[in-house]
Amino acid sequence: MRIGFHVRVGGGYDAAVAYATKHGCTSLQFFSGNPKTYRVGAIDTPALQKFAAARTAAGIGPVAIHTSYLINLASEDPKTVFNSLRLLKNDLAVAAVGDVAYVNTHLGSYGTRERSAGFATVVAALEEALDGVAPQVSLVMENSAGAGQLCGGTMEELGACVRTIGHPNLRVCIDTAHSWAAGYAIDTPDGVARFFDLIDREIGLERVVMFHFNDTQIALGGHRDRHWHIGEGLIGIAGFRAIVEHPGARGKVAILETPGEEDDDARNIAALRGVLDGAPVAAA
Ligand SMILES: [Zn+2]
Numbered sequence: 001m002r003i004g005f006h007v008r009v010g011g012g013y014d015a016a017v018a019y020a021t022k023h024g025c026t027s028l029q030f031f032s033g034n035p036k037t038y039r040v041g042a043i044d045t046p047a048l049q050k051f052a053a054a055r056t057a058a059g060i061g062p063v064a065i066h067t068s069y070l071i072n073l074a075s076e077d078p079k080t081v082f083n084s085l086r087l088l089k090n091d092l093a094v095a096a097v098g099d100v101a102y103v104n105t106h107l108g109s110y111g112t113r114e115r116s117a118g119f120a121t122v123v124a125a126l127e128e129a130l131d132g133v134a135p136q137v138s139l140v141m142e143n144s145a146g147a148g149q150l151c152g153g154t155m156e157e158l159g160a161c162v163r164t165i166g167h168p169n170l171r172v173c174i175d176t177a178h179s180w181a182a183g184y185a186i187d188t189p190d191g192v193a194r195f196f197d198l199i200d201r202e203i204g205l206e207r208v209v210m211f212h213f214n215d216t217q218i219a220l221g222g223h224r225d226r227h228w229h230i231g232e233g234l235i236g237i238a239g240f241r242a243i244v245e246h247p248g249a250r251g252k253v254a255i256l257e258t259p260g261e262e263d264d265d266a267r268n269i270a271a272l273r274g275v276l277d278g279a280p281v282a283a284a
C-alpha cells in the first residue's frame with residue numbers, strides 16, 4: 001500500500017512535502033483551501049505544479065485532496081447543493097492542474113426528508129460534478145459513520161450511487177473508523193473478510209482506491225465519528241493487519257487522519273508500517 005498522512009499545507013507546499021518525506025510517506029492528503037468556508041480561491045497553477053513536482057521527486061503519489069467539511073450534496077436546500085458543487089468542482093479543477101489523482105468527499109446529510117428524495121439529489125450532484133472531469137482525476141465518495149440522515153453509511157448506498165451513475169471516475173474511499181461506527185466489525189480477520197466480500201458485492205473492490213486508516217474508541221455501530229491512534233482503539237492492530245493483508249487493499253492508498261501532533265503522527269505511521277511489514281502484534 002501507499003501510505004501517508006493528511007498533511008497541513010498552510011505552512012506552504014514545500015513544508016508539507018518535507019514533513020511527509022521525513023516520516024517516510026509514499027502518499028498524502030490535503031485540503032486545497034480552508035475546509036470551513038464556502039469561499040473558493042483562485043487556482044495557483046504554478047504553485048500546484050511545483051507541489052506536484054516536489055512530490056514526484058520525493059516518491060510521493062498518488063495523492064488526494066479532501067474536500068471541505070461544509071459540502072452537502074444531499075441537502076434539501078438547493079443553495080447548499082449549489083455551493084457544495086462549486087467547492088467540489090473547484091477541488092476537481094485543482095486536482096487536474098496539480099496532478100492529484102483523488103478528490104475525496106463526504107456526501108452529506110438528507111436532513112428531514114425521505115432518503116429516496118435525498119438520494120436523487122446526491123446522484124444529480126455527483127453527475128454534474130463528474131461532467132467534464134479530467135480523465136486522470138477521480139471523484140472519491142467517502143463512507144460515513146451513518147449517523148442520523150447521513151448519506152453513504154452503508155456499502156449498499158455507496159454501491160447504489162456507483163451503479164446509478166455508472167461513471168468510471170467515480171470511486172470510493174473506505175474510512176475504517178466510520179465503517180466501525182456504522183456497525184461493520186473489522187477487528188478480526190473474519191470480520192474483515194466479510195466486510196470486503198460485502199464491498200465487492202455492492203460496490204466492486206476495483207472501485208475502492210483509497211482507505212482512511214483511523215482507529216476508534218466509539219462502540220461498534222455507535223454512529224459517531226471519532227478518530228483514534230492506530231492500534232490503540234477497538235479496531236486494533238489485528239483489524240488493521242487483516243485489512244492490509246486482504247487482496248482487496250493491495251497497492252491502494254492508506255491515509256492516516258489520526259489526532260495529535262508530530263509525535264503522534266510518528267507513532268501512528270510506525271504502527272501502520274509495522275502492520276504492513278508483518279511485525280508481531282504488540283500490546284497497545
Ligand atoms: Zn473525510
Ligand SMILES: [Zn+2]
Nearest residue numbers: 177178225226
Ligand atoms: Zn472521520
